[in-house]
Amino acid sequence: xxxxxxxxxxxxxxxxxxxxxxxxxxxxxxxxxxxxxxxxxxxxxxxxxxxxxxxxxxxxxxxxxxxxxxxxxxxxxxxxxxxxxxxxxxxxxxxxxxxxxxxxxxx
Amino acid sequence: xxxxxxxxxxxxxxxxxxxxxxxxxxxxxxxxxxxxxxxxxxxxxxxxxxxxxxxxxxxxxxxxxxxxxxxxxxxxxxxxxx
Numbered sequence: 045x046x047x048x049x050x051x052x053x054x055x056x057x058x059x060x061x062x063x064x065x066x067x068x069x070x071x072x073x074x075x076x077x078x079x080x081x082x083x084x085x086x087x088x089x090x091x092x093x094x095x096x097x098x099x100x101x102x103x104x105x106x107x108x109x110x111x112x113x114x115x116x117x118x119x120x121x122x123x124x125x126x127x128x129x130x131x132x133x134x135x136x137x138x139x140x141x142x143x144x145x146x147x148x149x150x151x
Numbered sequence: 152x153x154x155x156x157x158x159x160x161x162x163x164x165x166x167x168x169x170x171x172x173x174x175x176x177x178x179x180x181x182x183x184x185x186x187x188x189x190x191x192x193x194x195x196x197x198x199x200x201x202x203x204x205x206x207x208x209x210x211x212x213x214x215x216x217x218x219x220x221x222x223x224x225x226x227x228x229x230x231x232x233x
Contacts (some may be wrong), residue, residue, distance in 0.1 A: 077216065112203075113196075113199075114203050125196055130219060130220065131199065134220070
């Protein structure tokens with residue numbers, strides 16, 4: 045665990061209201077779960093800041109320690125972990141993700 | 152290669168549960184429904200963290216793609232009746 049990297053992660057999720065840590069990019073996701081998470085955010089019509097963890101080895105290694113969550117993708121809204129693909133999909137299907145994002149200041 | 156039976160065993164070993172149903176036969180992609188009274192009063196994130204804790208370091212190593220739903224016994228019954 046590298047505290048400097050955890051501080052960098054904290055800075056990213058503090059600076060941007062909606063952050064998606066994913067494998068690949070929203071245009072070219074390199075993992076089915078990352079694609080589901082990006083699609084859920086896109087479907088809400090929200091702008092979000094995407095971090096491609098495959099291009100950032102430090103974050104790839106350390107993100108699991110930040111919020112005690114061992115997998116990618118991870119969605120943060122206002123600095124708080126919302127979940128991965130399963131939770132994003134479930135919240136979207138129930139209309140909860142749209143509701144949560146409606147109250148968020150856009151980037 | 153990991154099997155659905157092994158994943159079921161890991162989850163049941165680390166989390167008291169009423170039901171752990173794991174499907175997936177390709178050794179890579181698995182789906183699970185997990186029913187546990189320990190989920191009561193917990194957020195979705197906290198519920199997933201309990202499951203991840205039960206799986207320990209296997210998650211992300213031996214287990215690459217596991218999608219799962221977390222339900223309390225009450226939510227499970229409600230869903231079954233719906």
